[in-house]
Amino acid sequence: MVLPDGQTRELPAGATGADLAASLGRRAANDALIAVADGEQLDLNRPLPDGASVSLVFGSSDEGLEVLRHSTAHVLAQAVLRLYPGATFSIGPPITDGFYYDFDLGLDDSGRARTFSDEDLEAIEAEMRAIVAARQPFIRAEVDRAAAGELFAAHPYKIEILDGEADDPASGPEGGVITTYRNTVEFVDLCRGPHVPDTGRLGHFKLMRVAGAYWRGDEDRQMLQRIYGTAWGSKGELAVHLERLEEAAKRDHRRLVTELDLLSFPAELGGGLAVWHPKGAVIRKLMEDYSRDRHSRGGYEFVYTPHLANAQLFETSGHLDFYADGMYPPMEMDNGIYYPKPMNCPMHCLIFGQRQRSYRELPLRLFELGTVYRYERSGTLHGLMRIRGFTQDDSHIYVPPEQLGDEIERLLDFVLSVLNAFGFEDFEFKLSTQDPDKYVGDDEGWERATAALRAALDRRGHDYMEAEGEAAFYGPKIDIDVTDAIGRSWQLSTIQVDFNLPERFNLRYTGADGEVHRPIMIHRALFGSIERFFGVLVEHYAGAFPPWLAPTQAVVLGVRDDHDSFASSVAAQLAEAGFRAETVPADDPLGARIRRAKLGKVPYVLVVGDDDVAAGTVGVNPRSQKVRRDVPLAEFIAQLTDEVDSKATDVGGASSTATDAGSAEQG
């Protein structure tokens, strides 16, 4: 065998991964989950090919975690089949952070599909613990189709997998070899493997929730009962994961927007529609102002278009053919049919097509904060992240084919620089290419456009993954994900090439050669939706917006009520300097007023007492820094001005020389 570090090791013929692990020491023997020989994953009890390059996989690696989660899913299936006679099972793959398994529990006495409840989860988890304690081996076997059919005669979903209707990533035949894994006499699963040697290697798991899921993800098929779980290589990692979930729950924008009085979803309005309260509106306005300013400097021209359009427009654009399901229902008026717009592009195309265009005008970059309405099924609505009425920072760029690459490159820089201002620094790029079954335009155009996108990414030095076949039917695209403060990734920006709409709207320009040409169109949104981006920001900052965005930048508090008028004058001077400041009269004890301001996540609390009235100073209590006393107001204003102008994400500045007048706790 050749080990990953280049060493070689002699083992008797027929030696297994387990033998290799044993030869490497006790830890390897105890902790190894599978072996990888010449790139092929093997159970530890399978013989290693002579002379192979072999590495052992542990629960500490992604590969190991997948195996461990997959095996835990098997344990879940065994527990469910044991506890629910008549139940059958379908698939149970590992997923990010865990695993799931889908079951069909059959019908109850009244003919309705049986389902799991939350209480069932506890019983199932207890059963799983028993299976883990029993240290059942996973025994692999290769069988032929007939034997497999017999083995799974009572399990129609397994039969369907055997019949190869679809290739599931975790189960199902591959290369004609059907493999099964048996744990006990009672439990055997159809599975490609590999698995951990025995259930004793598992145990750091937790069942999370039960949900409905359609067989094969197809809503015309049977709805199955899915159980989700999380599983890790150690107790510590499981604990860290559960803490991360708690942290995410604390940052949930739906909770924070209510607590901070930013916006709400009144039931009277209808599902998926929000109203913005004054504090939320301040932040939104600042985001929009910044966006407008950047677009203005970036060579965009601003346009406005209405919320409704005649059905004819959406027939021309193809939305009624391809997107009708996502549109609000039509309304009839003056013998015409009108739809709320689900996208801004058709209207921008009308603007382009309104007169003759010259190549000298291109690239023509039309920009609009355009509000659109989309019908989202009620079950899919989710706070600000999925909503029915929202505003896109939408632009459509009309460009000659030969300038596509340059424009994309320019766009990439623009997008990243704007996102940077909001505190995002980690980006992931995804290039989606043609779906061979569903596209418009000629192959040559696609190839050129895709090459242009690729070249732009390369020239800007961005690593990207390629998603084959995931492009929209009208052209290839680049999607940009950002990573937030706690490591979650959000898809925000998208840059999409479109050959289709210029065709449908018969858009043309006159080239330098005097001939008529068709432009290529780029759709691009940077925030995507203002609402969704706002939601991401709330979670990213955990509601503690940086000074330039905070709805209230400073709360000024008098120590006693005879300081209130000085406090008011400080607030007035801050307002005069262009800041958002409030005072709270000294009707309550100072501590209580400070606490309320802190819970409101205000960047600065300014406290003024006798000394300050006399000297024209303030006590500065920043959101997460120490308190400074006797700061001249002008100095504080200069500092805040700096932070706002530089869009600093920190409050109080790392370099501020804090004098310790009582430590400021964090909220």
Next chain:
RNA sequence: GCCCGAGUAGCUCAACGGCCAGAGCACCGCUCUUGUAAAGCGGGGGUUGUGGGUUCGAUUCCCACCUCGGGCUCCA
């Protein structure tokens, strides 16, 4: 839309089928006059999501609908 779960005061939550549905925060009033994260007292606030049903009696049990949350699907 479909599966699971939940709807009690503005918010967070109590209340075996049984007296007038309670508490904290928030809000209003009075007292307190405060130097860096919760002063005291009092007050207002509810058709327990909506509509049916079972029952002597329903916040509690059953049915339907609505809304919200977790999923499936789709995507920004």
